[in-house]
Structures are given as structure tokens and as C-alpha cells.
Amino acid sequence: MSSICTRFGWLWPRVIALFILVANAVGATNAPEKSGRHLPAVRVAPDNRGFMTADGKRFVPFGVNYFRPGTGWAPQIWKQFDPEATRRDFARLRELGANCVRVFLTFGSFYNTPGQLSPEGLAKFDKFLELAEEAGLYVHPTGPDHWEGMPDWAQKGRWIDDEAIENLVSFWSLFAARYRDRSVIFAYDLLNEPQIPWDNPRMRQKWNQWLQDNYGSKERLAAAWQKASEKLEFGKIDPPPRDALPGRELLDYQLFREHLADEWTRRQAAAIKAADNNALVTVGLIQWSVPFVMAGPWQYSGFRPARQAKFLDFLEVHFYPLAEGFYEYTGAEAEKRNLAYLEAVVREVAMAGKPVVLAEFGWYGGGKLTIDGGRHPPATEIQQAEWCQRLIEVSIGWCCGWLNWGLYDHPQARDVTELIGLLTADGRTKEWGRVFQKISQELAGKPVPEVREVTRPAMDWERLLIDREAVKAFRERYYTAFREQ
Numbered sequence: 001m002s003s004i005c006t007r008f009g010w011l012w013p014r015v016i017a018l019f020i021l022v023a024n025a026v027g028a029t030n031a032p033e034k035s036g037r038h039l040p041a042v043r044v045a046p047d048n049r050g051f052m053t054a055d056g057k058r059f060v061p062f063g064v065n066y067f068r069p070g071t072g073w074a075p076q077i078w079k080q081f082d083p084e085a086t087r088r089d090f091a092r093l094r095e096l097g098a099n100c101v102r103v104f105l106t107f108g109s110f111y112n113t114p115g116q117l118s119p120e121g122l123a124k125f126d127k128f129l130e131l132a133e134e135a136g137l138y139v140h141p142t143g144p145d146h147w148e149g150m151p152d153w154a155q156k157g158r159w160i161d162d163e164a165i166e167n168l169v170s171f172w173s174l175f176a177a178r179y180r181d182r183s184v185i186f187a188y189d190l191l192n193e194p195q196i197p198w199d200n201p202r203m204r205q206k207w208n209q210w211l212q213d214n215y216g217s218k219e220r221l222a223a224a225w226q227k228a229s230e231k232l233e234f235g236k237i238d239p240p241p242r243d244a245l246p247g248r249e250l251l252d253y254q255l256f257r258e259h260l261a262d263e264w265t266r267r268q269a270a271a272i273k274a275a276d277n278n279a280l281v282t283v284g285l286i287q288w289s290v291p292f293v294m295a296g297p298w299q300y301s302g303f304r305p306a307r308q309a310k311f312l313d314f315l316e317v318h319f320y321p322l323a324e325g326f327y328e329y330t331g332a333e334a335e336k337r338n339l340a341y342l343e344a345v346v347r348e349v350a351m352a353g354k355p356v357v358l359a360e361f362g363w364y365g366g367g368k369l370t371i372d373g374g375r376h377p378p379a380t381e382i383q384q385a386e387w388c389q390r391l392i393e394v395s396i397g398w399c400c401g402w403l404n405w406g407l408y409d410h411p412q413a414r415d416v417t418e419l420i421g422l423l424t425a426d427g428r429t430k431e432w433g434r435v436f437q438k439i440s441q442e443l444a445g446k447p448v449p450e451v452r453e454v455t456r457p458a459m460d461w462e463r464l465l466i467d468r469e470a471v472k473a474f475r476e477r478y479y480t481a482f483r484e485q
Contacts, residue, residue: 039133041183042280044313050355050400051314054183061186061357061401062440063098063137069425073412074147078109081124083131089407090135096422096433097440100186101132102140102359102403108148110175114167117174129184138186140359140403142284143268144171145192159194159264160202172271180276187280189359190268193318195286196257196302199239203260208235210256225249242298246467250297254465257302262311265303269311280313284359287319290345291464292478294471304461309352317349318360319395320416321387323475327363328376329383339394340482341475348459350398350451357401363387364419366430371414379419381431388432392439397451404436456481 040054051059067075068085093101105111109121125141132139146154158164172188179185197203212234215221222229225248244250269281285308288294289301305315321327321338328334350356365384369376392402409421409430422433457477463470 039136039138039184041278042138042186043278044280044355048353048355059099061100061138061140061403063093063100063102064404064407064422065360066101066103066407067410069408069410069412071412073410073414075410076148077104078106078121078124079148081128083127086128087131087134090131090137092423092427093137093407094135096429096437098137098436099440100138100140100401100403102142102189103128104142104147104192105144105175106148107144107146107150107154111144111167111171112149112151114153115170115174117171117178122178129179129182133184137184139184140186140189142189143168143191157197157200157202159196160200160206160260165264165267169267169271172268173275176272176275176279180279185279187282187313188272189316190265190281190283192284193286194261194264194283194301194303196260196264198242198298204239206260207239207253207256208237210259211237211252214252224252242296244297246463246470250466251462254297254300254302254462257300258304258307261302261304262307265308265311282312282314282316282357282359283308285315285317285349287317287322287345289317290348291461291471292344292348292459292475293323293341294468296468297466300465305349305352309354312354314355314357315349315352316357316359317345319345319358319391320361321363326372326376327387329379329387335387335390336483337479339390340479342391343394343398343454343482344456344459344475344478346395346398347454347456355401356399357403358391358395358399359401359403360405361388361391361402362405362416362420362432364416365432366409366419366424369416369418371416371418384419384430385432385435389435389439397449404432454481454485 042051042053042059044050045052045058051061053059066089067077068080068082068089071077071080090101105125109124110118112118129139153164153167156164158168172190176188211221215224218232218234219229222232225232240250240253265283272279272281283303285303285305286301288299289303289305291300294300305317309315319342321341323337323341324334327338346356346358363379363384364376365379365387366381368374368378388404395402404420404422406417406421408423408427409419409425410417411425421430422436423429457474459474460470464474
């Protein structure tokens with residue numbers, strides 16, 4: 001620890017803050033418990049700065065995204081469900097101090113036929129909940145995804161197709177009603193990293209309707225876009241190309257995409273609340289839901305945290321160090337740029353006024369990746385552990401929960417999941433696993449800190465949505481402020 005403090009003295013106050021934050025909840029839920037216990041329900045805390053259990057204890061979600069090595073890529077979580085292996089994994093997680101597991105539901109095992117949940121899938125999930133509760137772990141199910149195959153209806157465009165969305169609404173109505181009395185469920189995540197596409201026939205129809213609803217007449221639209229009205233006809237207006245120049249037309253298209261995202265979230269969240277008004281609901285936002293690092297306007301997900309917040313109990317966001325491409329542990333500046341990127345993302349998400357969980361994070365360590373032709377340099381387990389610890393230190397205060405991406409390294413993966421675990425694929429505890437355990441055990445019994453005061457440039461959200469040069473310039477201003485404070 002002393003060598004870390006010498007090299008990264010600018011982070012030492014955040015280390016102290018880390019020791020102050022996670023505590024109340026992690027300590028309340030990390031002590032070994034007798035199997036078969038009934039976990040108290042989790043609710044948003046009255047101060048809206050985190051979570052509390054029904055018995056009045058602070059709760060900080062601290063754990064992993066759960067899947068097992070040797071089950072393919074994408075992992076076949078349910079088709080290869082092994083209850084005894086899962087029981088052993090949950091015991092390891094409790095030893096490491098975890099209190100929560102996020103797990104992916106799949107179309108293939110739960111919901112191929114609209115309006116009908118799969119009995120086989122439900123039986124496996126029932127067992128999963130039983131094993132988690134025995135171990136003292138909360139479960140965070142993530143809405144049905146493609147990992148075990150997708151039905152035809154879901155491939156039509158599950159973010160924008162009305163039939164697909166209605167089928168998802170039906171799924172949540174059935175699923176949340178079935179599990180409304182299971183307090184072992186921490187919260188429902190509508191989907192992992194949803195993104196509104198840029199252009200397709202269904203979107204074109206909705207785009208034209210949105211324009212007509214918002215402008216009323218083509219004359220008003222023409223004035224806003226500074227175009228001749230005779231060149232505009234509702235029903236025949238194409239979306240802007242992906243490389244469109246900054247302007248009102250491009251901004252309108254981004255606002256339209258946000259509208260689609262809002263409707264997608266609103267309808268599903270309402271279905272869950274109608275089935276179980278006490279259930280917590282969120283959605284797992286990809287990090288370019290905040291326009292801080294993007295290849296272009298087209299990469300923006302459309303899920304704007306400030307707009308999404310009104311439909312959700314808390315916000316989730318995912319983060320990986322991609323500030324200037326794939327982070328390779330090349331030095332202090334590369335690390336600081338990625339930490340500045342992290343801070344910008346979680347700070348912006350937290351501005352929506354809801355608790356924030358960093359529901360995916362991590363990076364590789366303990367060997368050399370085989371992905372990308374093996375071009376990335378090897379990284380040690382210590383480098384991985386130091387990066388993950390600094391990530392928690394920097395995000396503290398804005399975030400009130402952290403879930404590592406993966407318990408194990410996953411050799412079959414085609415991304416950094418290959419070496420991202422707390423454990424190696426054969427179950428040996430990595431350095432990051434030991435640091436994870438130390439964080440979970442040493443931070444008990446402390447109050448949740450206030451968000452620390454920092455001076456940062458304000459984000460001109462709408463400009464950044466349409467101008468890649470503005471994104472680059474803002475990123476440099478933010479990094480300068482982060483580096484100098």
C-alpha cells in the first residue's frame with residue numbers, strides 16, 4: 001500500500017473515502033450467515049444516496065456478474081446450469097465478501113413464446129434464488145437477452161418494434177408477478193447495455209411521426225432546419241446520415257432516439273411496478289450513454305441518464321478503460337485519462353439525482369490476452385488489482401455499489417473477460433480477488449460519505465451529441481481539470 005501511496009498520492013484522499021463508503025452495507029451483509037435464511041428486502045434509502053434493507057441497515061451492492069467458465073461464449077448460463085457448481089461458487093463469493101450477483105436471463109431459456117414463461121427456465125431460476133439466499137447473496141436479474149438464442153419476434157427490433165416491446169412488457173408482467181414475494185431479488189435490470197439503432201425502416205416511420213408531433217407543420221420544421229419547406233414532406237423525411245454535420249436536424253434525430261429509449265424503458269418499468277410495486281427497477285447503461293468518448297454521434301446509445309431517471313428507482317452504468325483505445329497499463333497518464341473518463345461518466349449519471357451502481361467494471365490481469373491477434377501486452381495480477389481499486393476510489397460518492405464483470409477468468413471469451421475475474425478459470429484466487437475481499441471486509445461500520453466537491457467544466461450535452469470535435473475538446477478540458485485538482 002505504501003508504494004501505491006507514493007506513486008499515486010493524488011488518490012490518497014480517495015482511498016480514505018473508500019474506507020468510509022462501502023461499509024455500512026457491505027459490513028451488514030458480508031458476515032457469513034446460516035443457509036436457508038430469509039434476506040430482508042432492499043429499498044432505496046430515505047436520503048436517496050444508496051440503499052437500505054428492510055431491517056434498517058445500509059446496503060451497498062458489492063459483487064460480480066455471474067457466469068461460469070467452460071460454458072461457451074456467450075456463456076450458456078441456463079442451458080448448462082449446474083446447481084452444485086453454483087453452490088460452490090456462491091460459497092466462494094461469500095468468502096470474498098460479495099453480497100450481490102447480477103445474472104443474465106435469456107430468451108432461449110425463459111421466453112421464446114410471447115406470453116409464456118418457460119417452466120424449465122423458471123425451475124432453474126427458482127433453484128438459483130434458493131442457492132443465493134442460502135449463501136446470503138442478493139440476485140440482480142437482467143432482462144432477457146441473446147446469450148442462448150433469440151426468437152424471431154425479438155430480432156425485429158426489440159428497442160423500437162411495437163410488437164417486440166409489447167412482448168417484453170408481457171415478460172416482465174409475468175416474471176415480476178411470479179417473484180414479487182422474493183426479497184432475495186435486489187432489483188430488476190431491464191436489459192444489458194441497450195442502444196437505439198441509427199436507422200432502419202421502422203425507425204423512419206417513427207421519425208416522421210415524431211417530427212410531425214413536435215413541429216406540427218413542415219413550415220415550422222423548415223424554419224428550424226433552415227431548409228425550403230417544399231423539400232420537406234412528413235412521411236418521406238430520411239434520417240440524417242451517420243456522418244452528418246452538426247446542426248438542428250442531427251440534434252432532433254438524437255432527441256428522437258432519446259424519445260424511443262424513454263418509451264422503451266417507461267413501458268417495461270411500468271409493467272414491473274404494476275406486478276410488484278415494491279420491486280426496484282433499473283437499466284444497465286453502456287458508458288457511451290454519456291457522450292464523453294464516442295467515435296461519432298451515431299455511437300451514442302440514446303439512453304440519456306437524466307431522462308431515464310424518472311422511470312427508474314436507481315441508475316446503473318458500465319465502465320471499461322477505453323479513453324484512448326484499449327487500455328494497456330502503459331503509464332500514469334494513460335491511467336489518469338481513463339480515471340478522468342470514469343469520473344466524468346459516473347458524475348454525469350449521478351447528476352440525475354438517483355443512486356448509481358457501477359454494475360460492470362474490471363480489466364484484464366494475470367497473463368496475455370489472445371484476442372485481437374494477441375497484440376495487447378501481458379498484464380500482471382497486481383496491475384489488474386490496482387486498476388480496479390483505483391476505479392472504486394475515484395467513483396466513490398457518485399456510486400453506491402460495484403459489480404465486477406465476472407467471478408472467474410473465462411478462456412473462451414473474445415474480449416477482456418478472458419482474464420477479468422477475481423479467480424482464475426481453475427478457481428485460484430487472483431490478486432484482485434484478495435483486494436476485493438479486503439475492501440469488502442475492512443470497510444464495515446462507517447457512514448456513507450457525501451459526494452466530494454470537484455471543479456469540472458460543465459457538459460454541453462446537446463452540443464456533444466452532434467459534434468465529435470466538441471467531444472474531443474471537452475474531454476481535454478475535463479482531463480486538465482481532473483489532473484490539476
